[in-house]
Amino acid sequence: MTLPSLALTLDLLGTFVFALSGxxxxxxxxxxxxGIMVLAVSAGLAGGLARDALLGAHPPAALADSRYLTAALLAGLAAFFGHRLIERMTKPVMVLDALGLGFFAVAGCQKALLYGLSPLPAMILGVLTAVGGGVVRDLLVTEIPRVLREEVYALAALIGAGIVVLGEHFSIPDALTVTVAIAVTFAVRVLSVWRNWQAPRAPGT
Amino acid sequence: MTLPSLALTLDLLGTFVFALSGxxxxxxxxxxxxGIMVLAVSAGLAGGLARDALLGAHPPAALADSRYLTAALLAGLAAFFGHRLIERMTKPVMVLDALGLGFFAVAGCQKALLYGLSPLPAMILGVLTAVGGGVVRDLLVTEIPRVLREEVYALAALIGAGIVVLGEHFSIPDALTVTVAIAVTFAVRVLSVWRNWQAPRAPGT
Amino acid sequence: MTLPSLALTLDLLGTFVFALSGxxxxxxxxxxxxGIMVLAVSAGLAGGLARDALLGAHPPAALADSRYLTAALLAGLAAFFGHRLIERMTKPVMVLDALGLGFFAVAGCQKALLYGLSPLPAMILGVLTAVGGGVVRDLLVTEIPRVLREEVYALAALIGAGIVVLGEHFSIPDALTVTVAIAVTFAVRVLSVWRNWQAPRAPGT
Structure with a gap:
């Protein structure tokens, strides 16, 4: 499997998993x-669409290539027909979601660097790519987005994006940087859920 | 009345009607x-603004031509002074809303094809154009958007956009395709309300 | 202090103040x-990001220059460590917020004119720039945005943007127009809070 096809596979898998959550x-x-289809497509594509609208990548990848939409619609169908099965697999879903988080954070940050952004803004855009779909998903049913409620979610994405920036800075081969960044994002997110890590609240509240 | 002026007339009418709903x-x-003016402008313009930001159509049509804003502000004034009258005309409002849905879905999909998008993404962008204003309208007052609650709303827009794609594929004259697409979207939406069509929920819920 | 450095200073101050509110x-x-950091960055940057995505200013100013993000993150830290102190200073925060409103409305409208928009759309984009961050901030915690609840908020921004348009039309020097526009926006907003101005509701409600 070549690197571009690996990247696309992971990207589509990320879209599928986020769409499944929607x-x-x-x-x-x-x-x-x-409603299921609308929420699946929104959750799967919104992060990448926001990233591309801000970078001026026209048309956005999620609209330029029909496979993104196809992945999101398939996830919607899977939720419609298979929700009882999927509900019992919360652990696999959480694990896939953490993988999607890693890939989207990495892909978003890389694309931002490619478009000439500085490290800090590129990292933030990576985080936006990774959490954007979930934010739109939760807002559409008027819930406070998970990224604000879960302890270590945006942070895991930020760490992954930070590794991409470091790899770029030290000219480390892309394949290595990407692999490490996705693995670390994934590990931080999964560990935080597993060990129930608590982030500090403001002192005196 | 030439075709462009017909198109603009319908577009402005769609903006007016959605702004009126806001x-x-x-x-x-x-x-x-x-607050009334803010919600009117948001509902009337958000769908087209999102479409143009994603396509890279700068500046967006709704900002390049002042008549869009004028239509939205007039609708806000109409709601302010005439809400008791309008409230009694729920049927005409629903009918106009269905017409707006049709025109925006068609215009959004056509513009997306013009910008080189493939059929499926172009259809989705047509739906986004048609439902976007209503989504923003409902979110701003923290309601679950109508597109998620109403049975046949996004679907009507999707069918209209699908007809545009088919018309393009078979090189049918634009005027015919547009007329049929708007009429079908309108008919599906109005029939679904009138006959109270129910879409299936996920099995076992 | 030269004018560009004054403009940037005010812009960063506006970002800081809105981020602080988040x-x-x-x-x-x-x-x-x-969660505090996410809300601070969203509130500080969303208005400018929306403006730049609509104008086609790529990359957006808030991502092209790392100081915007730095200002927002510092504001998040200030809220985390200093919230008890800041809570006691509601008057200074309201005053700074009114100043931010003025600067963002003016900067947004000026940038829109620079990109060739007509007066009315440019004014609306100025208002969007000024209120956008607050809208995203409130939606993320599922509150009805302040711009819909507060009597004179969007209006103050609109007046400031209107002064920019008039100044441009009569070729008044930028420095004078900007100063007056910010001062008037600020004064209208602060007076409306101080005197508890009530805007009319629709007759018969």
Whole structure:
């Protein structure tokens, strides 16, 4: 498998997993099949669309290549027909979500660097790519987004994006940087859920 | 009436009707005159603005031509002064909203094809154009957007956009395709409300 | 101090103040340190990001220059460590917020004119720049945005943007126009809070 096809595979897998989270939320909220599809597509594509609109990447990757939409719609169908099965697999879903978080943070940051952004803004855009879909998903059903409620979510994405920036700075081969960045984002996120890490609240609240 | 002026007329009518729905929601929520104007402008313009930001159409049509804003502000004024009259005309408002849905779905999909998008992404962008204003309108007053709650809303827009794609594929004259697409979107939406069509929910929920 | 450095100073101050409002809201909602940072960055940068995505200014100013992000993150830290002190200074925070409103409305409208927009759309984009961060901030914690609830908020920004348009039309020197526009926006907003101005609601509600 060549690197571009690996990257695309991971990107589409990330889209699928985030779209699945959108579809599952829609099922839990008793939305009909169209509501499920709308939420799946929103969750799967919004992060990348926001990134590309800000970078001026026209048309956005998620609209230039039909496979992104296809992945999101398939995830919506999977949620519609398979929600009882998927509900029982919360652990696999969380694990896939953490992988999606890693890949989107890395891909978003890399694309931002490619478009000439400085390290700090590129990292923030990586985080936006990774958490954007989930934010839109939760807002559409008027829930406070998970990125604000979960302890270590944006932080895991930020760490992954930071590794991309460091790799770029020290001219480390892309394949190595990407692998490490995704692995670390994944590990931080999964460990934080598993060990129930608590981030500090403001003193005196 | 030439075709471009017909298209612009319908576009401005769509903006007016969606803005009216925003203004009416603001009145029902007891917002003041400025809140009404903000919600009218948001509902009337957000769908087209999102479409143009994603396509890279700069400046967006709704900002390049002052008539869009004028239409939205007039709708806000109409809601402010005429809300009691309009409230009694729920049927005409629903009918105009269905017409706006049709025109925006068609215009959004056509513009996306013009910018080189593939059929499926172009259809999705048509749907986004048609439902975007309503999503922003409902989110601003923290309601779950109508597109997630109403049975056949995004679907009607999707069918209209699909007809545009088919018309393009078979090189059918634009005027015919546009007319049929708007008429079908309108008919599907109005019929679904009139006959109270129910879309399936996920099995076992 | 030259004019560009004055403009940048005010811009960064506006970013800082809006980010501070985001951070303080996050503290009040008992979010952890990462939630505070996410809300601070969202509130500080969203208005300018939306403006630049619509104008096609790529990359957006808030991502092209790391100082915007730095200002927002510092504001998040200030909210985290200093929220009890800041809470006691509601008057200074409101005053700084009014100044931020003025500067963002003016800067947004000026940039829109520079990109060739007509007066009315340029004014609306100025308002969007000024209120956008607050809208995103409030939506993220599922509150109805302040711009819809507060009597004279969008209006103050609109007046400031209108002065910019008039100044441009009559070829008045930029420095004078900008100063007057910021001062008037600031004065209208502060007076409206101080005197508790009420805007009219729709008749018969």
């Amino acid at each position: 579809g599952m939320l829609a099922v839990r909220r008793s939305l009909d099949v169209f | 203004g009416m929601l603001a009145v029902r929520r007891s917002l003041d005159v400025f | 951070g303080m809201l996050a503290v009040r909602r008992s979010l952890d340190v990462f």
